[in-house]
Amino acid sequence: MQLRMTNQREMILRELKKSKKHLSADELYERVKKIMPRISLATVYRNLEILSDASMIRKLEISGRQKRFDSELEDHDHIYCIQCHRIENLDIGDKEVNLTEVDTRGYAITGRRLEVIGLCPRCQKKNSKNNAKKAKQGGSTMGCGCKKGVLSDEQKQVLEAMEKCDGPCASKDIAAATGLETKQVSCRITALKKKGYVDSPVRCKYAITTEGKIALNV
Amino acid sequence: MQLRMTNQREMILRELKKSKKHLSADELYERVKKIMPRISLATVYRNLEILSDASMIRKLEISGRQKRFDSELEDHDHIYCIQCHRIENLDIGDKEVNLTEVDTRGYAITGRRLEVIGLCPRCQKKNSKNNAKKAKQGGSTMGCGCKKGVLSDEQKQVLEAMEKCDGPCASKDIAAATGLETKQVSCRITALKKKGYVDSPVRCKYAITTEGKIALNV
DNA sequence: TAGTAAATAGTAACCTTTCGCAAGTCAATC
DNA sequence: GATTGACTTGCGAAAGGTTACTATTTACTA
Numbered sequence: 001m002q003l004r005m006t007n008q009r010e011m012i013l014r015e016l017k018k019s020k021k022h023l024s025a026d027e028l029y030e031r032v033k034k035i036m037p038r039i040s041l042a043t044v045y046r047n048l049e050i051l052s053d054a055s056m057i058r059k060l061e062i063s064g065r066q067k068r069f070d071s072e073l074e075d076h077d078h079i080y081c082i083q084c085h086r087i088e089n090l091d092i093g094d095k096e097v098n099l100t101e102v103d104t105r106g107y108a109i110t111g112r113r114l115e116v117i118g119l120c121p122r123c124q125k126k127n128s129k130n131n132a133k134k135a136k137q138g139g140s141t142m143g144c145g146c147k148k149g150v151l152s153d154e155q156k157q158v159l160e161a162m163e164k165c166d167g168p169c170a171s172k173d174i175a176a177a178t179g180l181e182t183k184q185v186s187c188r189i190t191a192l193k194k195k196g197y198v199d200s201p202v203r204c205k206y207a208i209t210t211e212g213k214i215a216l217n218v
Numbered sequence: 219m220q221l222r223m224t225n226q227r228e229m230i231l232r233e234l235k236k237s238k239k240h241l242s243a244d245e246l247y248e249r250v251k252k253i254m255p256r257i258s259l260a261t262v263y264r265n266l267e268i269l270s271d272a273s274m275i276r277k278l279e280i281s282g283r284q285k286r287f288d289s290e291l292e293d294h295d296h297i298y299c300i301q302c303h304r305i306e307n308l309d310i311g312d313k314e315v316n317l318t319e320v321d322t323r324g325y326a327i328t329g330r331r332l333e334v335i336g337l338c339p340r341c342q343k344k345n346s347k348n349n350a351k352k353a354k355q356g357g358s359t360m361g362c363g364c365k366k367g368v369l370s371d372e373q374k375q376v377l378e379a380m381e382k383c384d385g386p387c388a389s390k391d392i393a394a395a396t397g398l399e400t401k402q403v404s405c406r407i408t409a410l411k412k413k414g415y416v417d418s419p420v421r422c423k424y425a426i427t428t429e430g431k432i433a434l435n436v
Numbered sequence: 437t438a439g440t441a442a443a444t445a446g447t448a449a450c451c452t453t454t455c456g457c458a459a460g461t462c463a464a465t466c
Numbered sequence: 467g468a469t470t471g472a473c474t475t476g477c478g479a480a481a482g483g484t485t486a487c488t489a490t491t492t493a494c495t496a
Contacts, residue, residue, distance in 0.1 A: 002441085002442080002494080003442090004441090004442060004443065004492080004493050004494070005493085006442090006443060006444080006492070006493075007492095008443080008444070009443085024483090025483080025484080026483080038444095038445070039444085039445080040444070040445045040446060040447095041445095041446095041484090042444085042445075042446075042447090042484090042485075042486085043443080043444060043445070045483095045484065045485070046443080046444085046485090047443090049485095050443095066482090066483070066484095067483090067484085079322060079323065079325055081325070088323060090322070090323075091321070103309070104297060104308070104334065104336070105297065105306060105308075105338075105339070106338070106339035106342075107297055107299070107334070107336035107337060107338055107339065108336050108337040108342055109334060109335070109336040110335055110336050110337065111334075111335040111336075112332065112333065112334045112335060113332070113333040113334075113335065114330065114331070114332050114333075115330065115331040115332075115333075116322065116325070116327060116329075116330045116331075117327070117328055117329040117330060117331065118322070118325035118326050118327040118328050118329075119325060119326040119328065120323075120324070120325055121323070121324035121325065124324075124326055154457095170470095171470085171471075172470090186470085186471065186472085188457095189471090190471090190472075190473085191455095191456075191457090220463095220472085220473080221473090222461090222462075222463095222472095222473060222474070224461085224462095224473090224474065224475080226474080226475070227474090242452090243452080243453080244451095244452080256475095256476075257475085257476080258475070258476040258477065259452095259453090259476095260453090260454080260455085260475085260476070260477075260478095261474080261475055261476070263452090263453065263454075264454090264474085264475085265474095267454095284451090284452070284453095285452085285453085372488095389440090404440080404441080406488095407441095408441080408442080409486085409487075409488090
């Protein structure tokens with residue numbers, strides 16, 4: 001099986017080299033598409049796989065579900081930010097990782113992958129800035145993957161009723177105002193809280209947050 | 219936010235602890251389902267996420283696309299077999315990985331993940347046994363993720379024609395025998411080669427492999 | 437240069453994971 | 467003891483990322 005250097009393949013390789021970051025297949029696709037608008041995403045995937053089989057690039061399978069690719073072949077490790085998911089290179093001399101005295105259970109070792117995990121300087125700064133704000137709001141759940149922009153009709157109804165209310169109100173009141181059942185209201189409130197659009201300043205009383213108001217008016 | 223120990227959650231935790239392996243969500247699902255047939259896959263996913271947030275289990279995001287989970291919390295690393303995809307634990311003293319003198323680019327380090335890659339003893343044995351065979355066949359592509367069992371009707375037709383042939387035959391002959399167009403035959407042969415069902419002992423001549431014969435008779 | 441093998445675009449399908457909802461369960465309050 | 471809200475669950479649907487299939491095109495080699 002021989003490799004042919006097609007235009008597409010060449011372009012994929014070039015763009016990956018040009019960007020010093022660790023691109024995912026679809027990021028690379030977006031870039032290549034600007035130059036070759038008719039290229040297919042499948043081609044990008046195929047070539048990344050082929051190029052990494054041929055040891056012309058490296059495949060990274062760390063952190064999260066997307067594969068990322070690296071044009072640098074020399075041995076190096078990676079450092080990963082738990083908050084912004086940035087991956088950067090790390091130069092570690094061989095001295096720092098010493099496997100010679102480890103019981104490797106009879107495995108024939110072909111390589112190793114070291115991933116250091118932490119918080120990058122940018123995120124550290126960002127966090128210390130927003131700390132006061134976040135401590136008050138339910139900031140801890142906000143980092144999750146929920147799509148914040150999308151509201152169902154019922155959620156919108158609940159949120160609107162809550163906006164009209166002065167101050168915190170009970171779910172009963174919302175139920176009366178919207179005509180929905182109490183249980184349904186309760187469900188919606190839970191979902192809205194998760195999105196950060198509603199909070200509960202007093203037990204069993206709820207209020208719309210600033211973010212909630214913004215979301216409603218989009 | 220408090221955690222409740224529901225039956226489902228307890229069972230998931232117990233099964234994960236019972237099996238010493240690193241299970242994926244759906245493997246765990248299969249096991250728990252034998253005891254609680256009505257449990258939902260989503261529940262398994264949800265609980266694995268929750269339990270790992272609560273540091274009651276560990277989430278592994280290495281090697282391949284499925285997340286795997288580990289009931290052992292103590293710091294340990296992993297060793298991964300490139301051939302059978304087995305993951306095993308590795309006990310490495312802190313001495314072996316020394317990050318104190320590494321430039322970590324201002325990151326606040328919270329952890330590290332070391333994955334040693336190699337070939338497990340079982341696969342080593344297996345390979346040395348099958349070496350003669352594999353060297354002849356195109357064994358290198360067999361490790362890929364293609365589903366080997368599924369054949370399209372056309373593929374089956376081509377394979378059958380090839381089986382009837384004595385020795386290697388050209389794609390022209392196959393085309394004549396099947397009534398398919400030469401171009402189509404060529405496509406099918408490519409796909410079949412990828413699956414390991416066909417090989418090309420001589421340039422432009424093809425033959426069905428042992429694996430191909432087996433696949434045909436399933 | 438002709439003919440073959442490898443690569444491509446486009447799309448469908450796949451697998452894993454997450455989400456929304458309605459309903460259920462439990463613990464804390466009234 | 468009834469009620470309320472928080473936490474869960476099962477189910478179905480859908481998202482997200484990746485791979486497979488096939489007709490067609492392109493690069494390479496004899």
